[in-house]
Amino acid sequence: xxxxxxxxxxxxxxxxxxxxxxxxxxxxxxxxxxxxxxxxxxxxxxxxxxxxxxxxxxxxxxxxxxxxxxxxxxxxxxxxxxxxxxxxxxxxxxxxxxxxxxxxx
Numbered sequence: 001x002x003x004x005x006x007x008x009x010x011x012x013x014x015x016x017x018x019x020x021x022x023x024x025x026x027x028x029x030x031x032x033x034x035x036x037x038x039x040x041x042x043x044x045x046x047x048x049x050x051x052x053x054x055x056x057x058x059x060x061x062x063x064x065x066x067x068x069x070x071x072x073x074x075x076x077x078x079x080x081x082x083x084x085x086x087x088x089x090x091x092x093x094x095x096x097x098x099x100x101x102x103x104x105x
Contacts, residue, residue: 013099031096040092041067 003022010020019028035042044064061077068080068089082090 011099018099034092034095038088038092040088045096 006022007020007027010022012019017028017030018034019026021027029037031042031045035045044060058077062074065077065080066072066074069084070086071084082093085093
């Protein structure tokens with residue numbers, strides 16, 4: 001846990017790139033690299049950070065809802081509560097919300 005505290009203490013997000021220093025090691029990654037590290041898809045992340053979601057279209061919104069909620073039987077896009085996500089997706093969601101998306105968005 002001390003390394004995680006060091007990571008957060010030194011964490012800076014600039015133009016979508018997260019940088020930090022832990023034990024003298026420079027760390028830097030963007031959303032795509034974070035997705036690879038955590039083995040989670042990042043397709044659509046660039047659209048996610050915008051409030052206007054209709055540019056995706058109803059079919060793509062449905063696919064994203066099904067993937068985030070892990071409910072493939074859904075027939076219409078809907079909001080997904082954090083509690084309905086798997087622990088790994090919830091961790092990624094919280095990291096992105098707290099660290100990668102500027103507070104103004």
